[in-house]
Amino acid sequence: MGAIYIGISGWRYPPWRGGFYPAGLAQHSELAFASRALPSIELNGSFYSLQRPASYAQWHDETPDGFRFSVKGNRFLTHVLRLRDIDGPLANVMASGVFNLRDKLGPFLWQFPPNFQFDADRMAHFLSLLPHDTEEGLALARKHEPRMEGRTALEVDRKRKLRHAIEVRHDSFLDPAFIALLRKHKVAVVVADTAGKWPLIEDVTADFMYLRLHGEQELYASGYTDAALDRWAERIRAWASGGQPDDAQLVSSTAAPKRASRDVFCYFDNDVKVRAPFDARRLIDKLGLDPDGKLTPLGPPPAG
Numbered sequence: 136m137g138a139i140y141i142g143i144s145g146w147r148y149p150p151w152r153g154g155f156y157p158a159g160l161a162q163h164s165e166l167a168f169a170s171r172a173l174p175s176i177e178l179n180g181s182f183y184s185l186q187r188p189a190s191y192a193q194w195h196d197e198t199p200d201g202f203r204f205s206v207k208g209n210r211f212l213t214h215v216l217r218l219r220d221i222d223g224p225l226a227n228v229m230a231s232g233v234f235n236l237r238d239k240l241g242p243f244l245w246q247f248p249p250n251f252q253f254d255a256d257r258m259a260h261f262l263s264l265l266p267h268d269t270e271e272g273l274a275l276a277r278k279h280e281p282r283m284e285g286r287t288a289l290e291v292d293r294k295r296k297l298r299h300a301i302e303v304r305h306d307s308f309l310d311p312a313f314i315a316l317l318r319k320h321k322v323a324v325v326v327a328d329t330a331g332k333w334p335l336i337e338d339v340t341a342d343f344m345y346l347r348l349h350g351e352q353e354l355y356a357s358g359y360t361d362a363a364l365d366r367w368a369e370r371i372r373a374w375a376s377g378g379q380p381d382d383a384q385l386v387s388s389t390a391a392p393k394r395a396s397r398d399v400f401c402y403f404d405n406d407v408k409v410r411a412p413f414d415a416r417r418l419i420d421k422l423g424l425d426p427d428g429k430l431t432p433l434g435p436p437p438a439g
Contacts (some may be wrong), residue, residue, distance in 0.1 A: 136375035137343070137396035140203050140241065141419045142175030143411045144347070144404040154437040155412045170198040172431040173415055174424075175205065177244060177402050181231075182207040188232030188288035195236050203241035205300075205345075205400060206233055213247050218257040223280040225264055230276035230287040234269055242298040242345060242400060244325070249304040249333065253313055262320035269295045300325050300345035300400075304333040314338045314387040328367075330354045337370075337383040339391035344374045346401040348414070358410035358436070359403075359417075367401070368421040375399050409437050 146169040147162075155172075156165055169176060178194075180186055194204065209228050212221045233240060243265075266272035269291040276289055301317065302325035317324055317340035324336050326346045332354055348367065350357040359367070370380045377394040401418070403411035413436035419425055 136372065137377075137398040139371060139375055139399045139401070139422060139424060140175035141401050141415050141422070141424065142173045142177065142203075142205075142403075143169070143415055144177040144402045144406070145179035146176055148406055148409075150409055151406075151412070154409045155433070166194065167197050168431065169412070170202050172433060173412060173419075174201065174430070175203040175241065175400065175402070177205045177207055177404075179207055181228075181233075182210050182246070185209060185227060185231040185283075185286075187286060188235055191232040191235035191288070195239050198239060202239050203400070204236055204239055205241045205402070206236075206243050208243050208245040210246075212261075213245060213251070217251060218254070218261045221261060222264065223278070225261075226275050226278040227280055227283050229266065229272045230279035230283055230289060232286075232288040234272065234276075234291045235288050237292050238295070240295070240297075242300050242323070242343070244300050244302065244345065244347075246302040246325075247304060251303070252305050253303075253307040253310055255312055255316065258313070259316055262316060262322055265299045265320065265322065266297050267321065268297055269293070272297055298323070298341070298343055300341075300343075302327055302347060303336070304329075306334055308336070309334055309386050311387040311389070314340055315389070317341070318391070330357070335384050336386055337380070338385050338387055339374070339379055339397070342394060343398040343400065344371075346371070346399070348401065348403050348405065350405040355405055356407040356410075357405060359405075359414045361417075364414065364418050364421055368418060371399050371401060371418075371422065 212224050266275050273291050300323040321341050323341035323345045326337050328348045330350050351359045351363050373380045374397050377396050403415045405411050
């Protein structure tokens with residue numbers, strides 16, 4: 136099977152203190168704790184504003200070997216510009232210091248708002264701009280806008296693969312043309328479990344899968360039952376083995392290219408009631424991903 140990374144979306148949540156985080160743990164130590172309890176985290180701050188190169192370097196140094204960050208793409212491109220005139224802003228993202236994560240840089244996540252409808256031309260242009268290795272990313276970063284002067288990191292330690300995943304929330308994306316575009320550009324569609332609120336798309340469009348589990352019954356809040364986690368574990372095994380679940384919810388009737396294996400990134404975003412980190416660990420256990428017991432032990436989740 137491919138590599139499987141199960142983690143959480145963000146790590147700075149006050150309700151997690153004294154629950155997931157031990158009582159009295161200093162806030163500046165939370166990433167160090169979370170990254171030893173789970174093997175991957177989505178960086179959320181990059182969605183709201185461009186982060187600093189020094190922050191990315193610090194996050195790299197605070198986390199253990201083998202850890203992976205996924206980087207949430209800046210909402211200025213997806214929610215404000217809505218994929219219009221994005222060449223400079225996309226270069227700014229690449230120049231902002233993301234390559235300081237070095238070997239710990241996982242996929243980029245590009246999330247679109249619920250009122251964003253599928254526009255084939257705009258989406259095709261966006262996908263054509265996305266760099267697929269760090270050398271392409273660096274070339275794009277050097278085209279950053281003048282306002283970025285003094286807050287860029289314009290070097291990479293070596294050539295590495297870059298991956299991208301797109302999360303959509305409008306029914307207009309239930310279109311085979313969208314799936315074909317993603318496959319052409321080797322970009323993953325996010326498998327998003329949203330308690331039925333937004334589309335669930337399980338087509339394979341890249342050499343990896345990207346899952347976001349926002350809540351089984353209540354968006355961003357409800358935890359996952361054992362039965363639900365068993366089902367997700369089974370689906371992850373199928374994707375990681377190069378196949379797909381027999382009952383996958385597919386948009387396109389065209390079969391995905393066959394592979395011997397695929398990497399899978401899966402993040403829990405049901406953080407309101409402190410379920411995310413505990414559900415992530417339960418899924419890790421069901422998949423048998425910590426055979427050596429290297430992850431920090433966790434107590435039971437808070438009641439309620």
